[in-house]
Amino acid sequence: MDRSVSGPERLDDASVTVAPGAAGSPSPLIEVRDLSKEFPGVRALDAVSMTILAGEVHALVGENGAGKSTLVKILSGVEQPDGGEMLLNGQPYVARGPQDALAAGIRVVYQELNLLTYLTIEENLSFEHLPAHRGLVDRRELRRRAEELLEEVGLDVPPDTPVEELGIAQMQMVEIARALLTDAKLLILDEPTATLTPREVDRLFGIIRQLTAQGIGVLFISHHLDEMKEIGDRVTVLRNGQWAATRDVAAVTVAEVIELMVGRAMAEGFPFREQVVLGEELLSVDGLTYHGNIEPVSLRVHAGEILGIAGLVGSGRTEAMRAIFGADRATGGVLRVRGEPVHIREPRDAVRAGICLLTEDRKSQGLILDMTCAQNTTITRLEAVVQRGLLQTAREAAETEALIDALSIKAQSPSQVVRFLSGGNQQKVVVAKWLFAESQILIFDEPTRGIDVGAKFEIYNLIWDLADRGKGIIVVSSDLPELLGICHRIAVFSKGAVVGELPREAFSEKAVLELAYRNYLATAAPAARAPMNTTGMPS
């Protein structure tokens, strides 16, 4: 064993006997050694090593961006690692594409199911290997296989039922059954319980136990840490793309796991600017409800304040912001701008009220990529560059030029096409267009995603400058150190509800994570709650 042990708590030696229920002595099914993967601006995986045993349920946990998805993508051949190696049953395993992973018996059941909606269950099950007889589909064989597989997962539905008629839990069973058709060795379940009722979860767990009894390894990814406790044999914690710990589930508590997820010293390298005076209340949101919302959301932002919004991916942060901006219609609640109630039905109303949303996906929602910086900037307030119905291109260029200078956008000229700018500069163009609109309340959704480290700090400085100028800022981010580093206050979403707010004095990664996971634990243990300030928040 020459693998570099990067942490003290290494317990995953193959000799350790765990994995109850496995037939025979557990052997390493898949070994990952020093796996690394870099994306522009982010080290998604940094020399991660771990072992999944045959017949065990191995839980994989970590906060947003810890590297869980990247690891799954590499295992399933969707992404190629930059370094490191993988062994499958002791043999080198290289997956150049999803086909290789399938051939090796590694199957992923993604959260967004990949079924062919209008085809029947049996057709879906065998789709990758249709039984054929002289070029025609062998219906009898199709049916025989389907019946066998459905029995295995305990789904009592006629095999010729179209998938669109199934409930979401049943679809998930079909996905799992499909994974079993091709002699799976490792089954990766990505958030399998997100949409299931407790009874369906029990059923799923029953199937998982059956599979592991047959020696199949299961990698189980979930926000629900108590499920990890219930079904998992061992748990691996990832943190900032690095392996943090692997533990026997029986020997670890939920609180300890959260502790392990918490990484760096907080606010490192963020010269936070103390806001001396907070101004008037710019935006208040009371009892906002929207499609997919669990509990009404209430928030407020003052002039000069940066409010952070934390929460796990899928906890409803983005949906709430889109509802405030009118990108998706809110179903209820009262919005006030400077105390005045405003009725927002569509983005136009929000823009008029001085609210803007800098969307998570700049390229598809924030910018018109094939148009120029000037055209992108002025679109929010074209009337400012129009005289007698005609566009004054010279004035448009001058206005944009001023913003390019003010925001230090690295563009040749206002007539440079936005597509050819770097991610950080594209983000600045989005800021420019909302400054041009004279927005007072700026909602940033993942402002630094896909932006390299140097440019990130420029964006932070920009956000601080905007706050200095009396704007109200909301920053939604999955990057916890970023939120801790730049915000005055953080509101935490958990499973579609705001579960608490932390003032800057109470900031810690642990406090935020405990709140973020709170509604994912079936019984919220009072002991796990951080000392916090819940400034009148319903929770």
Added chain:
Amino acid sequence: MSTPTNPSRQQPARVGEMPLGSRAVVFGLREAGVGVALLLLIVVFSIVAPYFATTDNFSVILGQISINTILAVGMTFVILIGGIDLSVGSVLALTTVIGAAILAPTVMTGIGGFGLDPLVSIPLTIVACLAVGAGCGFINGFVTERWRVPSFIVTLGMMSMARGASQVLSNNSTITGLPKVFKDAGNVRFFDIVPAYFVIAIVVVLVAWFVLRYTVFGRFIYAIGNNEEAVRLSGHNPKPVKVAAFVICGLLAGLAGFVFLLRLKAGSPIAGVGYELDAIAAVIIGGTSFSGGKGSVIGTFFGACLLQVLGTGLVLLGVEDNMRVIITGLVVILAVVFDTYRSRIIASLRAR
């Protein structure tokens, strides 16, 4: 925040200023490319085809271009927002029938024969053609946007409905016998070469070019074609703009119907069959992206010219008319294939 100059501007940025040569190539690959191809074609045909380089021939070509140019300009608006209008040929037929019915003092069958004085009937015809065209365009646009039906399907339906309506109104017959004043107007040629109605087409091109380039409406047309969601999230409602594009396309189909009356001196329910395809071909050859957001009416005009010059030249060379149709289709496909290479070449030049 208020630094007077941006120091990054002086040093070469990540995406460097393109060398002059490459910029010329990029420009050449845009509309100018079609213009150059057109010039080449004219030169070649002038050398090899008998009678091609004669004033009579040019006069004929200008006349023939007019209708397709007007239709194709309207089509450009719709394609720029990512839509399509298959109904323009049928709408044109409908407006010729209605226009001819108003103009002709007496008719054999169908509606018309109001016996109006030309001083009244001619202005009335213009208004009727434009109004009917714009009305059809409004229906196309409204249904497309209100119920989110693909414009291909809505305008396919309109194509059938407008054709059917023109057949009902005319009782399936051609309406002739237009007033002499009107016929004479259709024969006016400036300098013995340029037909009066060609001037209408040129004015349409220039106005459309100006609108697309210098008005807020034009800016929205391009912006919506590129990224409708970004426009919506910038605080605008894209729907009225999209409906307006269809209205313009219909309006210009009506105007083309009026020009048809001037040129052919008759209204017919079988007028304009297949014109929508010629218009789409002109737009595509002219370099407008079929997915929207990129292109210009100048390119469209060149595209319309190129199609007609090619057709006329081939006929003068003695190529059978059926063969000409095949070659035209080939050119359209080649133009689109070339377009994919063009964007790739431009991207690679930019990336340097």
